[in-house]
Amino acid sequence: MGGILFVSWPGAGNQVPASGLATTLTERGYDITFAGYADQRDRFAAHGHDFRLLERAQRAWPTTPPTDWMPALVDAVWACRDHVDDVAELLGSGAYDAMVVDCLMFGALAGASRHELPTAVLVHSAPGALLPPGGGLDHLALAAVNEIRTDIGLPAVARLWDTWRDFATLCTSVPELDPLAPGLPESFEYVGPLFEPSRTTWESPWRVDDDRPLVLVSFSTGMAWDQRSRIRRTVDALADGTRRILVTTGPFDVSDLADRPGVVLAPYVPHDQVLPAAAVMVTHAGHGTVAASLAHGVPIVALPNVAADQPALAAHLDRLGAGIALDGDDADPAQIADAVRAVVEGRSYASAARAIAARIADAPGPEGAADRLVRLAQGVSV
Numbered sequence: 001m002g003g004i005l006f007v008s009w010p011g012a013g014n015q016v017p018a019s020g021l022a023t024t025l026t027e028r029g030y031d032i033t034f035a036g037y038a039d040q041r042d043r044f045a046a047h048g049h050d051f052r053l054l055e056r057a058q059r060a061w062p063t064t065p066p067t068d069w070m071p072a073l074v075d076a077v078w079a080c081r082d083h084v085d086d087v088a089e090l091l092g093s094g095a096y097d098a099m100v101v102d103c104l105m106f107g108a109l110a111g112a113s114r115h116e117l118p119t120a121v122l123v124h125s126a127p128g129a130l131l132p133p134g135g136g137l138d139h140l141a142l143a144a145v146n147e148i149r150t151d152i153g154l155p156a157v158a159r160l161w162d163t164w165r166d167f168a169t170l171c172t173s174v175p176e177l178d179p180l181a182p183g184l185p186e187s188f189e190y191v192g193p194l195f196e197p198s199r200t201t202w203e204s205p206w207r208v209d210d211d212r213p214l215v216l217v218s219f220s221t222g223m224a225w226d227q228r229s230r231i232r233r234t235v236d237a238l239a240d241g242t243r244r245i246l247v248t249t250g251p252f253d254v255s256d257l258a259d260r261p262g263v264v265l266a267p268y269v270p271h272d273q274v275l276p277a278a279a280v281m282v283t284h285a286g287h288g289t290v291a292a293s294l295a296h297g298v299p300i301v302a303l304p305n306v307a308a309d310q311p312a313l314a315a316h317l318d319r320l321g322a323g324i325a326l327d328g329d330d331a332d333p334a335q336i337a338d339a340v341r342a343v344v345e346g347r348s349y350a351s352a353a354r355a356i357a358a359r360i361a362d363a364p365g366p367e368g369a370a371d372r373l374v375r376l377a378q379g380v381s382v
Helices: 013-028 038-045 069-078 082-092 106-112 135-153 160-166 228-238 273-279 286-296 310-320 333-345 345-363 365-375
Strands: 003-007 031-036 050-053 098-101 120-122 168-171 188-190 214-218 244-247 265-266 280-283 300-302 323-325
Touching: 003 013, 003 333, 013 038, 013 098, 013 120, 013 160, 031 038, 038 050, 038 280, 050 135, 069 135, 069 300, 098 168, 098 273, 098 365, 106 120, 106 135, 120 265, 135 160, 160 333, 214 228, 214 273, 228 244, 228 333, 273 333, 280 333, 286 300, 286 310, 286 345, 300 310, 310 323, 323 333, 323 345, 333 345, 345 365
Parallel strands: 003 031, 003 098, 031 050, 098 120, 120 168, 168 188, 214 244, 214 280, 244 265, 280 300, 300 323
Antiparallel strands: none
């Protein structure tokens, strides 16, 4: 077997499907190399993958957290001119059968267009939620992306997702979760959610005969949003002793909540180890967390942040009846408590979630996505 190069960046939900696909390819005998930013090295090394630093782009990465992450991410990741040269250097110094590029690294995709290596775009969410034409990312980054493209002799595009059309485009979602599914380009292929293998084991701290409903509270671990308010409002809403409440805190210090009735705090818990027992998940509604919850048939109460795919996914799952979407910034504890009670006690929410779980189970998944990438590497049309 040969090698496959993944080009990535340290977002939140984007790294999980890439790692899941890479692990499947490793099991088939492929050598995997991740190229990314310095603080990704340990994550991918822990799964046994080689790592290469994007040397030029790393210099654009903020050395201290900026007040506003969005312009910083445009310069350092989404419309980074240095990716063109980083990709050229990577391909000149390694032998690869194929390359997989994160869907938001538009400079890297422009660079890939200058080479003949078979390349796939990995879309880590539902395209219509993450990158709707004319949406926030188009407004933020389209002009800068087109400047990169025209600078290296590529045509400008009218929409950011038009940059994906030159490549095999693997969307790690299902049509049911995409608000724009009927209008997507035919070249976009839904392969279903791809999850990262668990490297830790979680043991429930509750007695096996504790039959109180289990609520999983899991908000974004990304650098762009402080989730402490969402965590606190949710705990204030639910910690009355009638529920088991597991809060995955990520990087946020909310240790003062640990003595609240029924509450257990943990920096990280593999979703697949707790969701089979959960009655509901309270979350920011990023795609990875939404997909994990619904894959287990667990309905959702969503408190989305104001950007990325979260508002669209929250509204969409509300329309599907698989959860309730609240105003993430302003919902008070009483509203959160009412929503959780409605989802747990109303059978229709769990029924809708189970219907989506069945569609996720029927999707190609990691094996199907790996099949498509292998065919691409072998020169067979995806």
